[in-house]
Amino acid sequence: MHLGVFTVLFSQKSWEDMLDLVANHGLKAVELGTGGYPGNSHCPLDELLDSRTKQQQFLAAIHSRGLRISALSCHGNPxxxxxxxxxxADQLLHKTLQLAEQLEVPVVNTFSGCPGDSDHALYPNWPVTPWPHDFQELLDWQWKEKVYPYWTQIGQVAQSRHVKIGLELHGGFSVHTPGTLLKLRERAGEAIGANLDPSHLWWQGIDPVQAIRILGRADAIHHFHAKDTAIDPINLPMHGVTDMQPYTKMVDRAWQFRTIGYGHDLKTWADIMSTLRLVGYDDVVSIEHEDGLMSIEEGFRRAVQNLQQVLISEPLHEMWWA
Incomplete structure (x- = not known):
């Protein structure tokens, strides 16, 4: 496994400065936003598409620093x-898949999206309870009429371009658990997998180690985000896991994002790394920093330091003792 970073946290830095910073911290990969929620500070999508000259210059800047692109990310709601x-969002996803193929980037990360409650709705509707029965009927309609048709078509496009889709299991979207990911993958094909982020599993009450086992057995982990979550034992009974307070109200929230090691100890993160290796994921661990208690620089630096203690980086050999 190798350390990488989702470079959206360095959006204020220039392209060259960002790459130098990442390389100087000993990382091996960058995950680049092409638009949508992450923005495209370091990956001008339209400029790069179909321009071999600009693509070669772009890749040369990355490769000359000993880096590679682990994924292109275009999180949105198609x-x-x-x-x-x-x-x-749909056009952005199609363009990003096209650029990934041209740059030989293996994965495009995004969200599954979430429909409304009808063709005339204005806002997404995320059902989270099976009763009253209205919610179950709504959920069935969403998957049958919106989720399955769209992602089956996208899965075919991704497969034709030899690119995998990493859906982030994020609350508020139709695919937010291992079960919903596998439900979609069964219909939409093996190009669809997870961009597995433990931080969004913890607040839903899902053990990331077990989630890795579940998805790893199905060869459904296409990319991995390293971000932590702290659950507040005092605020949780008041607000529950679906706490709707703004992330800025950190004193009052039931849970909050933290950098690696500040929500769960390094033994937990060592178990995560070991289980990734156990199920055959031996690729990039991409740091995502959204810790409201630390600066960009400190949160990133501590994530690197802590992950370097638990990352399993050397190639696996035969068991010499067995």
Whole structure:
């Protein structure tokens, strides 16, 4: 396994400065945003598409520092009930898949999206309870009419371009658990997998180690985000795991994102790394830093330091003792 970083946290830095910073910290990969929620500070999608000269210059800057691109990321909601929003996300995804093929990047990360409650809705509707029965009927409609058709088509496009899709299991979207990911993958094909981020599993009450085992057995882990979550034992009974307070209200929230080692100890992260190796994921661990208690630089630096203690980086050999 190798350390990488989702470079959106360095959006204020220039392209060259960002690459130098990442390389100087001993990382081996960058995950680049092409638009949508992450923005495209370091990957001008339209400029790079179909321009072999610009692509070669772009890749040369990365490779000359001993880095590679682990994924292109275009998180958005292509199932949004407002057509203009959905179309923008859909076009971005198609362009990102095209660029990934041209740059020989193996994975495109995004969200599954979430539809509304009808073709006339204005906002997404995320059902989280099977009763009253209205919610179950809504969920069935969403998957049958929106989720399955869209992602089956995208899965075919991704497969034709020899690129994998990493869906982040994130609350508020149709695919947010290992079960919903496998449900979609069964219909949409093996190009669809997970960009597995433990931080979003912890607040849902899902053990990331077991999630890795579940998805790893299905060869459904396409990319991995390293981000931590701290659960507040005092605020949790008040607000529950679906706490809707802004992330900025850190004193009052039931849970909050933290950098690696500040939500769960390094033994937990060592178990995560070991289980990734156990199920055959031996690729990039991409740091995502959204810790409201630390600066960008400190949160990133501590994530690197802590992950370097538990990362399993050397190639696996035969068991000499067995």
């Amino acid at each position: 199932l949004h009930p407002q057509k203009a929003i959905a179309q923008e």
